[in-house]
Amino acid sequence: MKEFNLREALTTLKDKRRGQAQQHKIDVVLMITIMATMSGYKGYRAIGDFAIRYKDEIVKHLKLEKDRVPAYATVRRVLMEVNHKKFGDIFTQWMKHYMRKTNSQWISVDGKAIKGTKQKEEDKKLAHLVSFFASDSKEILIARKTASKSNEIPLVQVMMSEFPLQDLIITLDALHCQTKTLQAIKDSGNDYVIQTKENQKNS
Numbered sequence: 001m002k003e004f005n006l007r008e009a010l011t012t013l014k015d016k017r018r019g020q021a022q023q024h025k026i027d028v029v030l031m032i033t034i035m036a037t038m039s040g041y042k043g044y045r046a047i048g049d050f051a052i053r054y055k056d057e058i059v060k061h062l063k064l065e066k067d068r069v070p071a072y073a074t075v076r077r078v079l080m081e082v083n084h085k086k087f088g089d090i091f092t093q094w095m096k097h098y099m100r101k102t103n104s105q106w107i108s109v110d111g112k113a114i115k116g117t118k119q120k121e122e123d124k125k126l127a128h129l130v131s132f133f134a135s136d137s138k139e140i141l142i143a144r145k146t147a148s149k150s151n152e153i154p155l156v157q158v159m160m161s162e163f164p165l166q167d168l169i170i171t172l173d174a175l176h177c178q179t180k181t182l183q184a185i186k187d188s189g190n191d192y193v194i195q196t197k198e199n200q201k202n203s
Contacts, residue, residue: 004097007031007062009090016081024070028062029078030087032070038139044079048072084145092142096164106135107165107190109172111152130155132163132170141165153178160184169193 010027017026035058036050051058051069058069070078111130130152131143142163146155156172157180166189172181174195185192 004094006034006090006094009093010087013082013086013090015078017077024068024074026078026082028064029070029075030082031062032058033075033079034091044072044076047075051075088143092162092164095139095141106169106171106193107141108133108135109156109170109176111146111175130159132159152176153181157181157184160188163188163190166190 007027010030011025013026013030015022015026032051033047036047039050041047041050048071051071055069058064059067109130109132129143129145132141133139134141142159144155144159146152153176156176157178160170160181161184168190170185170190170192172192172194177194177196182192182194
């Protein structure tokens with residue numbers, strides 16, 4: 001399989017910042033974001049703290065010309081403006097090439113409302129994120145945003161059609177006891193375990 005260069009792929013994403021705001025290229029900011037998140041640093045400030053704490057290693061391995069790393073405000077600006085769908089697709093391609101798996105590995109599908117995502121006081125709904133979580137390695141393999149809990153079912157069906165790994169066990173809650181969802185899992189080459197309720201007696 002041809003080697004997949006994650007950083008090179010990230011350079012294809014459009015950077016909406018202009019002029020002096022691009023002191024740190026988008027691939028650098030996103031590489032740091034990925035490393036920080038996979039190391040357990042969650043949130044803009046936490047990612048900024050990660051960059052400061054591991055500054056020397058980041059400068060060395062990312063071969064930064066200036067002895068500086070982006071501040072959390074830069075991380076925030078980039079993440080707010082980046083195309084999240086394309087960013088997620090790139091990460092999924094990288095994960096497909098490098099994730100080590102076993103046939104007994106369990107992948108949990110879960111949807112959560114994200115605290116602090118109301119843009120205005122009158123907004124009634126928080127952003128809702130659906131993620132595929134590898135139970136053994138504690139890795140988030142795919143994550144997609146939906147408008148509300150009610151849109152989670154069709155989103156999971158789409159995500160399963162795009163899921164690149166096979167021979168895994170997908171776990172879902174009763175919300176996803178849907179014929180189309182289970183068929184999508186089968187078509188992806190995976191198996192499933194799903195809890196049911198009394199309204200799904202024939203599942």
